[in-house]
């Protein structure tokens with residue numbers, strides 16, 4: 566039990582290095598962007614993003630005190646500028662996010678979905694590893710064939726969370742500025758071109 570009175574909703578399983586590399590290739594934070602890892606474990610994603618994109622503001626939310634301490638020590642060792650906050654992601658407002666990463670569970674994504682829809686602004690990029698967000702349509706999917714952590718689902722708020730006739734092209738375009746299309750396999754690039762009409 567944590568001081569917040571909650572059990573962690575998901576156990577700590579760190580994202581593997583090869584997936585971290587793919588994520589760094591895929592994401593293209595703009596200067597000043599706010600990037601979150603919801604349930605950031607030992608901070609490896611947040612630290613890697615902060616090192617690769619020093620103009621981004623990276624925030625790492627983690628409920629377990631031991632992992633918060635580990636993430637802080639890792640950030641210090643790597644001289645990474647990351648905000649590491651002990652928080653329950655269900656009750657922390659993430660409305661200033663431009664990019665959100667989540668390696669959780671489908672059941673947890675399902676519970677987080679109303680919060681994501683309420684707080685995140687159109688154009689925010691949400692990437693989940695292995696577990697999709699129920700009822701959202703990804704704009705791209707990246708498969709990593711040699712890894713057991715093998716699928717990155719890429720969503721854009723204002724597009725992925727809407728019914729087809731309500732999807733915002735403006736949100737899609739805004740989100741796509743934060744994705745490196747070159748990092749996508751050809752069929753996925755083609756899919757995005759078709760979304761752009």
Ligand SMILES: C[S@@+](CC[C@H](N)C(=O)[O-])C[C@H]1O[C@@H](n2cnc3c(N)ncnc32)[C@H](O)[C@@H]1O
Pocket residue numbers: 571572573574575576577578579580602603604605606607609610626627628629632652653654655667668669
């Ligand atoms: C599967 S691990 C992913 C860790 C990290 N994002 C990574 O990819 O290496 C999920 C993390 O979420 C944390 N967590 C679970 N429930 C949480 C909650 N309600 N609020 C904040 N963190 C939570 C766990 O302690 C764990 O570190």
